[in-house]
Amino acid sequence: MDENKKIIRVLIIMCTMFFVIVGYLTYIQIFRSKKLMSNVYNRRNYEIEERTIRGEIFDRKGVLLAHSEKKGSLYERVYPYGALYSHVIGYNSRIYGKSLLESTYNNHLLRTDRYSQVFGMVDRWSDREKYGNSIYITLDHQLQNLGGDLLKDKKGAIVAIDPKTGEVLALVSKPDFDSNVSWLEDNWRSMIESQESPFLPRATQGLYVPGSVFKVVITAGAIENGLDEQTFEDNGIIVVDGKEIRNSGGKVYGHIDIKRALAVSSNVVYSTLGIQLGSERLKELAGRFGLGKDIPFDIPTNRSVFSYDIMDQNDMAAVAIGQGKIMVTPLQMGMIVAGIANGGNVMAPSLVKSIISPDDKNIETMKPQILYNIMEKDVAESIKDMMKEAVQNGTGRNAAIEGVSVAGKTGTAENELSVKQKNKEHAWFIGFAPVEDPKIAVAVVVEYGGFGGEIAAPIARRIMKEYLEKSKE
Numbered sequence: 231m232d233e234n235k236k237i238i239r240v241l242i243i244m245c246t247m248f249f250v251i252v253g254y255l256t257y258i259q260i261f262r263s264k265k266l267m268s269n270v271y272n273r274r275n276y277e278i279e280e281r282t283i284r285g286e287i288f289d290r291k292g293v294l295l296a297h298s299e300k301k302g303s304l305y306e307r308v309y310p311y312g313a314l315y316s317h318v319i320g321y322n323s324r325i326y327g328k329s330l331l332e333s334t335y336n337n338h339l340l341r342t343d344r345y346s347q348v349f350g351m352v353d354r355w356s357d358r359e360k361y362g363n364s365i366y367i368t369l370d371h372q373l374q375n376l377g378g379d380l381l382k383d384k385k386g387a388i389v390a391i392d393p394k395t396g397e398v399l400a401l402v403s404k405p406d407f408d409s410n411v412s413w414l415e416d417n418w419r420s421m422i423e424s425q426e427s428p429f430l431p432r433a434t435q436g437l438y439v440p441g442s443v444f445k446v447v448i449t450a451g452a453i454e455n456g457l458d459e460q461t462f463e464d465n466g467i468i469v470v471d472g473k474e475i476r477n478s479g480g481k482v483y484g485h486i487d488i489k490r491a492l493a494v495s496s497n498v499v500y501s502t503l504g505i506q507l508g509s510e511r512l513k514e515l516a517g518r519f520g521l522g523k524d525i526p527f528d529i530p531t532n533r534s535v536f537s538y539d540i541m542d543q544n545d546m547a548a549v550a551i552g553q554g555k556i557m558v559t560p561l562q563m564g565m566i567v568a569g570i571a572n573g574g575n576v577m578a579p580s581l582v583k584s585i586i587s588p589d590d591k592n593i594e595t596m597k598p599q600i601l602y603n604i605m606e607k608d609v610a611e612s613i614k615d616m617m618k619e620a621v622q623n624g625t626g627r628n629a630a631i632e633g634v635s636v637a638g639k640t641g642t643a644e645n646e647l648s649v650k651q652k653n654k655e656h657a658w659f660i661g662f663a664p665v666e667d668p669k670i671a672v673a674v675v676v677e678y679g680g681f682g683g684e685i686a687a688p689i690a691r692r693i694m695k696e697y698l699e700k701s702k703e
Contacts, residue, residue, distance in 0.1 A: 278340055280304060285339040285362030287319055287331065289371040290397075290583055295319060296332075307332070309409040311371075314378050317403040317431035318369065318529070318581070323411050326418060330431070330529045331365070331581070338363045338585050338593075361588035368397035368583045376696050377402035380689045385426070385677035386657075387433035389564035390693055393662060393671045395598040396568070396577030399697060401561075403432040435532040437557035438675055441643025441682070442495045443658045444552030446570060449492055449613055450605045451515045452503050458488045458612070464498045470547045475501045478642060478681075492616045493624030495640060497551045504550025509541035512549055519569075519604050520562055520576070526601070527561070528581035534558040553644060564673035566604065567660040570613050571637070571668035574605040618665050626661065628687040631695050635665040638690065640682035647678055654678045659686035663694045670697045 283305060287296040296319050298305040307322040309315065320330030328336060341362045377388040381404040390400035405428045407421055408414065414421075421428055430436060452458050466482035468475050477483070477497050483490070491499035504512065516522065516536035525531045537555035538545060548554030561579065569576035578601040585594045605613075617637035620626040626638040638661025647654040657679035662671040672690045679685040 278342060282340050282342075282360045282362055284322070285341070285364045285588075287339075288364065288366045289369050289374075290366060291371065292366070293371040295367070295371070306411055307409075311375075312408045312410065312413075313406040314374060315369075316406045316409045317433065318367070318374075318401050319409065320529075321409040321411070321414055323414055325415055331367070334528055335365055335582065335585075338365065341588070363588065363593060364586045366583045366586065367581055368392075368399065369401060369581070370399050370697070370700075372700065373400040373693065373697055374402060376400075377689075377693060378404075378406075380692055381676070384679065385432070386675050386679065387436060387560040387673075388689065388693060389433050389560045389673045390697065391564050391568045391579065391671045393568035393571035393577070393668045396579045396601070397583070397598075398579055398581050399670060400693065401433050401581070403430070403434075403436070431529070432675075433560045434527065434529060436559060436675075437532055437535065438560070438656050438658075438677075439643040439645055440552040440556065440558045440563060441641035441656065441658055442497075442500075442552050443563055443639050443641035443660045443673075443682070444556070444558075445492060445495065445500050445550070446613055446617065446639050446660070447515055447519050447566065448500055448503055448507070448550045449488065449616065450519075450609055451507050451511055452488060453609050453612055454605070455507065455511065457503055457506055461485060461487050462491065462496075462499045462502060464491070464496050466498065468498045468501050468547075470501060470505070470543050473544050475547055475551070489616045489619055492639070493620040495620075495625050500550045501547035504546040504548075505543050507546070507550070509538070509546060512541065512546060513538065516549075516556070518602075519566055520602070521556065521558065525559075525561065525565070525579065527579055531561060532559050534562040552641060560673045560675050563658075563660050563675075564671060565601075567639075567662060567673060568671035569604045570610050570617070571662040571671045572610075573607040574603050574610040576601045576604055614665055617661065621661065625683040626659065626687055628683055629659060629661055629691045629694075631663060631691060631698070634663050634695075634698060636663040636691075636694065637661055637665045638687065640687055642680070642682045645678070653680040655680060657682040657685035659683075659690045661687075661690055661694070663698060669701060670694050 284298045296309050299308050320332040322328050322332045339362045377400045388402040405426050407428045464483040466477050475497055483496055521534040521536040535557045565576050578599045580596050587593050614637050621629050621636045621638045625640040629636055629638045641658030643656040657676040659674045659682050662668040672693050674686040674690045676685050
């Protein structure tokens with residue numbers, strides 16, 4: 231009897247261990263396989279890539295942006311435009327792994343799935359080469375190239391979006407780096423040690439104080455709460471709890487309404503509006519416009535932040551002019567202005583347009599989806615009109631395009647350098663065109679660039695003008 235009990239205990243222990251192992255392997259396969267397969271140290275990836283010609287990547291019109299060439303016995307990724315798509319497509323290195331689209335769509339580019347990655351390895355001794363799927367992205371190569379030229383050696387970002395679909399038309403971050411393997415591996419150490427942060431995709435992960443471009447958010451709150459009917463006496467300065475807030479350049483605008491206040495970017499008026507709205511409404515506005523929310527996107531993004539629990543009047547005034555403890559990504563501001571252009575509906579941003587098999591079959595086509603609503607259509611129409619005035623007769627004049635109605639808002643955001651030095655503010659511009667039927671929305675930020683109307687607005691103008699002219703062809 232004792233022997234039988236011992237045998238039963240051993241069987242129970244063995245069965246328990248067996249089920250633990252099965253459970254662990256099931257967990258790994260279902261929940262961890264994607265992360266493990268993307269790990270640079272996973273040698274199984276090498277075996278798959280050695281026998282697979284990685285799929286090509288094209289722009290929306292079919293311009294080739296990434297392909298693979300055989301170098302010796304191995305295939306190497308080639309990026310014909312060097313650094314231009316380094317913060318979109320990323321890189322593919324045996325030493326340093328993969329990033330961005332090369333990482334996110336790795337399984338599509340290799341034409342594998344979590345099951346073929348395991349069971350397909352029995353074919354690893356075959357001499358047959360396998361072809362991966364190709365990917366068409368939403369970016370317009372000519373627009374992306376123009377954006378790269380416009381930023382040149384500046385630090386900053388450009389985001390261009392089709393407001394009706396959410397398709398991203400340009401996504402430029404500077405500084406950048408050459409994604410080709412030989413350059414990347416030769417310069418890796420200097421890149422990661424650089425204070426310029428060239429590996430940071432500023433358009434999607436850079437966090438900036440928004441400055442006056444945030445006033446479009448406050449304008450929505452003012453209209454919704456009936457604060458847009460009042461007029462203001464702008465004497466160039468307002469004192470809030472003993473702290474002075476001045477208009478840029480100390481300008482005085484006198485007796486004005488909210489439309490004129492947005493056009494000239496009156497800090498006096500908007501500080502007043504912030505206090506009138508109050509902390510709870512400001513928090514609600516920030517959340518509704520996407521601050522603190524994850525952005526579903528094809529490559530990693532940062533959350534924009536609104537870091538307030540309790541707000542005093544100085545906090546309310548600061549937030550209303552885009553200062554204080556708020557930080558936004560250029561992508562977030564691009565989505566906000568695209569939402570205004572689209573009547574209050576923010577479309578989910580997309581970077582991949584379609585996935586095509588090696589035999590030219592359409593595997594997947596991305597469809598536009600509404601992400602969330604930030605305002606009613608009538609509110610959006612009112613803000614459109616005010617932003618149009620800002621370009622025609624306000625701080626956004628340098629964004630004007632002859633024969634095209636343009637809506638926009640400039641921003642000149644104070645930061646850690648601008649406190650001590652002049653003309654070191656972050657230069658912002660957000661806008662869209664044409665106002666009556668928006669086809670493109672843009673957000674531009676130039677780090678430490680100075681005045682948004684002088685630096686960022688002309689860049690946005692060139693991007694919008696180029697795209698609209700191409701749309702006529």
